[in-house]
Amino acid sequence: MTSVPLTIRTAVADDVDALLDLIHAAYRGHGGQNGWTTEAELIDGPRTTRELLATDLADPAITVLVAGGHDGCAAVTHRAGEPTASFGMFAVRPHTQGAGVGKALQAAAEEHARTAGATTMELCVIDRRAELIAWYERRGYVRTGESRPFPYGEPGVGFPHDPDLRFTVLAKPLG
Secondary structure, three states: OOOOOOOEEEOOHHHHHHHHHHHHHHHHOHHHOOOOOOOOOOEEOOOOOHHHHHHHHHOOOEEEEEEOOOOEEEEEEOOOOOOEEEEEEEEEOHHHOOOOHHHHHHHHHHHHHHHOOOOEEEEEEEOOOHHHHHHHHHOOOEEEEEEEEOOOOOOOOOEEOOOOOEEEEEEEEOO
16 A cells, blocks of 8 residues: 655645634544544633634744645744744644654644744643643653643633643753
8 A cells, every 4th residue: 555645735824714623623522533632621612713813824923834635733933033933733633643644743843943943842731631741742842840821711712611721831952
């Protein structure tokens, strides 16, 4: 059996609806597709909105990468001259999890940030997501010791079940 190499490209405005579907499938597990990365046990409602996603795609400091036929995505935020880039909106369609899409996207995101001049990649994970934090640690990310508040009430973050969620900050040198 011959496999087709995974293509990774930069998202465009026409990708908004497909990305929205992907992100909600991965983060909220809608449609009965519960991958191991879902946050459904912690948060109800949308992970993002069409408007927020369109704004991200239009922002020159944000690059959203798309894997295959919308099998995965990741956002890299990097402002010119800054040493640190942020990795976020990382989603892999539940039925493709475990097939290398996430690893390929993460590598592409890190290379994109490195090429743009970043020396460090940073990301935030909800502190209760021990399995996801461990996944990042296996890929070279370390806990910085910093935590950040969850943005309760902001558009596109959903409706958390608990009032005390926080983000654990992890970082990786891109050397």
